Amino acid sequence: MKSIYKYLFILAWFTVAVTSCNFKEQVDPNRPGVDELVTKGQVNALTIGLLADIRNGLQIYRTASGTIARDLYLFDADPRNTQDLLGKNGGQLDNNSFYLNDWYEPYYRVVKDCNLLIAAVAKDIPGVNTTEVKGYTGFAKTMKAHVFIQVLNLLGSNGVRIEVADPANLGPFLKDAAAYTAIRSLLDEAATDLDAAGAVFGFGLHEGFKDFNTPANFKKFNRALAAKVALYQKSWADVLTQLGTSFYSETGDLNVGPQYNFSSSANDLLNPLFYGTGSDNIYAHPSFNQDAEAGDKRVATKTLAQVNTKDNLTATHRQNIYKSSADPVSIIRNEELILMAAEAHIQQNNATEAVRLINIVRTAAGLANYAGATDQATLITQLLKERRYSLWLEGVRMADLRRYNRLNAANLPIDRTGDIVHTEFPIPLSDSN
Amino acid sequence: MKRKLLVLLTLCLITSFAWAQTRNITGKVVDKDGQALPGATVMVKGTTNGASTDADGKFTLSVPSNAILIVSFIGMTTKEVLVGSQTQINVTLTDENSILDEIVVTGLASNVKRANLANAVSTISSQELVGVTSPPTVDGALYGKLTGANIVKNSGAPGGGISIRLRGVSSIIGQNQPLIIVDGVYLDNSEIPSGTRFVSGANDGNEEQSSNRLADLSSNDIERIEVLKGASAAAIYGTRANAGVMIITTKKGNAGKTRFHFEQLVGTARAIKLLGQRNYDTEAKVRSYFSDPNSADANSAVAQWNAVKAANGGELFDYEKEVYGNIGGIFQTNFSASGGNDRTTFYASTSIRNEEGIIRGTGYRRRNFRLNVTHKLSQYAKLTAGSYFVSSSADRSFTGNENEGGLSYGYNLTSTRPWSNLFPNELGEYPDNPGVSGNPLFVRDGMYNREEVFRTIQSLALDFTLLQRDNMLLKFNLGGGVDIYKFGTFTFVSPLHTAQRGVSNGYLAEGANTVINGNYQGALMFNVNLGSIDLTSQAGVTGLYKNRNFLLARGIDLNSKQNLQQVGAPSINQLLATEQDFGYFFQQEANFADKVILSAGVRLDKSTLNGDPNKMYAFPKASLAVNVANFDFWTLKNVVNQVKLRAAFGQTGSSPGFGALFTGFDRASMGGLSGATINEARGNPGLEPEIATEIEAGLDLGFLANRIFFEATYYRRGVKNLLIENALPSSSGFSSEITDAADMVNTGVELTLGGDPFISKNFSWSTQFRFWFNRSVVTRLDVPAFAPPGASFSIGLGSFYIEEGQSITQFKGRDENGNLITIGDAMPDFQLSWNNTMKIAKNFELSFLWHYKKGGDNLNLSLFLADLGQTSFDYDTPEGEARRNGTGSARFLEDATYLRLREVALFYNVPKSLTKRWFGNKVENIRLGVSAQNWLTFSNYKWYDPEVSTKGGAGLSSGIDVAPFPSSKRVFFHLAATF
Secondary structure (H helix, E strand, C coil): CCHHHHHHHHHHHHHHHHHCCCCCCCCCCCCCECCCCCCHHHHHHHHHHHHHHHHHHHHHHHHHHHHHCCCEEEECCCHHHCCCCCCHHHCCCCCCCHHHHHHHHHHHHHHHHHHHHHHHHHCCCCCCCHHHHHHHHHHHHHHHHHHHHHHHHHHHHHCEECCCCCCCCCCCEECHHHHHHHHHHHHHHHHHHHHCCCCCCCCCCCHHHHHHCCHHHHHHHHHHHHHHHHHHCCCHHHHHHHHHCCCCCCCCCCCCCCEECCCCCCCCCCCCCCCCCCCCEEEECHHHHHCCCCCCHHHHHHEEEEEEEECCEEEEEEECCCCCCCCCEECCCHHHHHHHHHHHHHHCCCHHHHHHHHHHHHHHCCCCCCCCCCCHHHHHHHHHHHHHHHCCCCCCHHHHHHHCCCCCCCCCCCCCCCCCCCCCCCCCHHHHC | CHHHHHHHHHHHHHCCCCCCCEEEEEEEEECCCCCECCCCEEEECCCCCEEECCCCCEEEEEEECCCEEEEECCCECCEEEECCCCCEEEEECCECCCHHHCEEECCCCCEEEHHHCCCCCEEEEHHHHHCCCCCCCCHHHCCCCCCCEEEEECCCCCCCCEEEEECCCCCCCCCCCCEEEECCEEECCCECCCCCHHHHCCCCHHHCCCCEHHHHCCHHHEEEEEEECCHHHHHHHHHHCCCCEEEEEECCCCCEEEEEEEEEEEEEEEECCCCCCCCCCCHHHHHCCCCCCCCHHHHHHHHHHHHHHHHCCCCCCCHHHHHHCCCEEEEEEEEEEEEECCCEEEEEEEEEEEEECCCCCCEEEEEEEEEEEEEEEECCEEEEEEEEEEEEEEECCCCCCCCCCCCCHHHHHHCCCCCCCCCCCCCCCCCCCCCCCCCHHHHHHHCEEEEEEEEEEEEEEEEEEEEECCCEEEEEEEEEEEEEEEEEEEEEECCCCCCCCCCCCCEEEEEEEEEEEEEEEEEEEEEEEECCEEEEEEEEEEEEEEEEEEEEEEEECCCCCCCHHHCEEEEEEEEEEEEEEEEEEEEEEEEECCCEEEEEEEEEEEECCCCCCCCCEEEEEEEEEEEHHHCCCCCCCCCEEEEEEEEEEEEEEECCCCCCCCCEEEEEEECCEEEEEECCEECCCCCCCEEEEEEEEEEEEEECCCCEEEEEEEEEEEEEEEEEEEECCHHHCCCEEEEEEEEEEEEEEEEEEEEEEECCCCEEEEEEEEEEEEEEEEEEECCCCECCCCCCCCHHHCEECECCCCCCCEEEEECCCCCEEEEEECCCCEEEEEEEEEEECCCEEEEEEEEEEECCEEEEHHHHHHHHCCCCCCCCCHHHHHHHHCCCHHHHEEECCEEEEEEEEEEEEECHHHHHHHHCCCCCEEEEEEEEEEEEEECCCCCCCCCCCCCCCCCCCCCEECCCCCCEEEEEEEEEEEC
16 A cells, blocks of 8 residues: 555645645736826826716716706606605705716716826826926816816805815815815916916817817816806906906807717717607706797707606706717807806996897897896896806706805796705715715 | 546556455345335445346345445435345335435535534435426525525526525625535626616616526536535635535436436416506596696597597506516426446436516526536546536516616506507507607517526546545545536617617627636545544645636617627627635544534635735634434433534635726727726725634434424624725715725524424325524624615615614615615515425325515515506505605615415326336336416515515615516426336
């Protein structure tokens, strides 16, 4: 039985052979790692990616806030679109649900991308010179500010968290004046960077930014945002100052402005506001069509007759701004800038100028010049009405109503007994701890 | 590696042996009724010398005078007979009802007699598994047959979709289903989605109502299943055993005449119930559908309502019946052959199952083939090879949660108005369904969601006896195998579908998912008998690799062809994952004359899934069993034959899922430019496995030679470092990361009482009661209480909620004022099953299995959808009204108690005299019968089935009901013959 020792020897050898293999450190086979931001190509991918990703929050941001503002309904499979958002039976908004998380998360992902971008270019990246670095930071800071304005518009008095670069050490929620000051200074920093960024960016931007793809032109978008912040700050004179260096144009196309593009190519998105002719669709709130002045082209071009009933709500017209799944969506348009100027003039008791600007928009809508009273209160009401029709489905209605204390049952149609009007979104559960 | 084996084999073969003086003996093997047993194996103990009995049960052998014969036959207790001076030996074998002598597979290299086991290991025999009726999948055949298990059907679609949880939940995001090992090969039981979420708008892959891959295994090939329910029994399996282990042994042949077994099943499947819809009997109800009951729409709806009633004799359309009312045919043919000689035995089988679902066009087809061969190379070496191939396809169509897809039947039906005509016109065009984005009849007739599997499982084992002395034995075994499959998925949504037309114009997808698993094991086992102590030592190594490549190609904008090259916006998703484990194990057992049995061991494991891939984690175990009745002082042996006190301790692990270590970028493109954006999940590079520590204690009693037996077990299983998907503040840019921030404890009791109250020639009855419950509590939570993402929808609709001091499966929701409140718990209060087999008048067999689940809540969101669609069957009752007009999440919560007749069957064995008259000696046995699965269900639950999980089988996800594929009950006629 000597062979037993041979077996044992073989066994021992087998054991050693099997165990001598050390496992290698694991690498992700599926995605590039977060530490891979060291080449110009990798950094440039972020500039495109963050603009692409922000579109993921677009649809629910606009439909959820529009539903609360009684601007529209979204009829689809999710019952919460017609229940929670309209406060059915007095129900409150849920701080952990799709209508909040599904825009809040991609928006802050974009902020993260911006912060990663800023951190990456602060180190030496081959092929990126110091002038170009300013272009990256000016772009990233502007996009961050854009997100913060969006967040603040929906969260209202809950404020907005601005300092988020270090996940382990998040800053406070800044409220009201403090928030606007912080956003404004971010925009101003960005403008300074853009001024020092040379004639061209070190990165490319998509078709929707074709009029804003140099540091100088991109700054016009930056200033439009600065004007918007000034408007919310009620710094009326400053609104006009900032608009002066933005892409504001009284004679130009009202639709001019940066846009998001959509396509059916790989890893791209289709326009999420376009639902085709299906009965699951975005519908105008019936009052949108009922309250309209006869002949208002904005109603005729933005909505199309299609009746649907859901959850005891009946809508008569669906969305018709976007007619194909590849139609671009504007981020901010000249029409909004003109109405911002008009508002600043009303607030500065400059009725004539305000009416003149309102009439630019009315004329484009095929309506007669405004002939009503020109006292400040009446003009504000008129302005809000023009904004309602000009900016339908553009995500500003809820903030507009709140700014003038009209986001309430006294000023909005209540469709069903028991429905209530929410005034702001809660801080998402994950962020409220 | 190959060369070493060859050397080993050669060494074994050339060893020669001296034989004692031999002589010839003859004998006969019979059963307890005196019937001859053909094909029984008669072996000389300690040798390869043996024979099989002939058709008359007779055998002839040449044996040494000191020989001991081992006589065995499937389903009978193996008997040892000392030859001595006898030349004619008659042996009577009895049915294997003495469960104490049963050998239980529990370890990697050794087995234990049940009487000496320190854990409550459940064993399911082939007869228990599929001897009564024919559940479509192995997991579906386990309901009510083992204590401590919570088995839940995720989808009623043909082709499976079942999750098994042993002794409660052991992980929040990780593996909650037991490790499955088939003949030594790790079986992949993934639930792979087909990507319908990209067209249905479902939130995640787990909402796609996919099948799980245990469905590929044919139950008919299974000899037995051992279930190690917790860490104390499964410790030696180490890092993948946190949720328990199911050890499946397939059938092997017996030496002797080749026996053929043929079985034909013909059956039907139909919905266990239909709910009915709101009765739109008055015009006012139709009008109430509209916010303005006098609007033009309301008028036209009333006109349609009148027209449909006039045309259908006062009836409206019953789309529920139209969609779910199909009676599906089921055909299954099983054929097997087994036999061999004293050196080589084989088992070969094939089975074909065709099953139609309760929705027209759905169905499941499976064809499988198995060949198991055992060959003795010499007295000292044995080779066992198993080969299995299966090809299956399932048409599962579209069910479950969705958003805007217009595909899920349940979703569409809840908003389908019974006066809308959805039937195709003479051109074959399906009208749009007013109020919802899909016409279910068009989805049923014109679209598909299909799965296709090609899978092979190959196992190979070599056993060597290195040393054999009177009192010692040294064995070496080497085994392993591969489990390889391709899982294809095919989805087509017509461009004419309401939700597609003018938007994305159709959807086509094909998934090619390849899974390659392999594992090996080498172990030394040494047994020495020192008189009153029997010592068994084992030591070994194991290794495992898993490779997954999930590829999904999809596109929209279809033309007339269903070819991916013809689609618009082609898009590809791919997931690559490689995992490797390696471990050592050591175990020492000491058996003091079957009176006291001690065992201790440790498994050391490392895995590439852990943050440090080379860190070894130790999983120790220890157990003690005391057979009080085997001590000399026990004088009641005639009455109480077994009194066993047992206790066991053990640890197991569960590594983080693949990918949890990494933070990376996703590709995001716009306007033809390619970009990158941060992925919302932040990686955690320092992750360690979840560690379960279990203590189990029990008492086993046997009375009157085990005619009555009782088994009681208490366990406490704590899981430390429980991985959670911790929601990060969204403003950080990340939505979650995996962290080990929690601990939990499961405690439970399992009781089995069984026996044979009657044993007589004309009536015998065998019965078992099983009772079990589990309670869980979260004992540590380092993060604020939270709703685990993906496990449910939102707190407003009711949600799982991880909270320190509370049950891990609790549901929280909002009250009328928006405050967070506890509304229920998915964990059943207890479960009870009652299994019976009766033999009546010799040739009849009646079996039935009742299963009662008490408590355990469901979130019935299906009913909620029906309320919104104004179609719920109880819409106009006071209860329905209260629910509709109420607020708060509690109104969606329902108690999911049920009592179900899981299995029932009546069989008739054609008497031997008749088969002899008809077929001579050619046919051994003919069996006819009728059986049913899930034939009766008693429950107050207000949807199709209280047993439901719309969120699939992983993680916590059970008890959430959103438009699932309704469950079916099946009835079969059986014809079986052995020849």
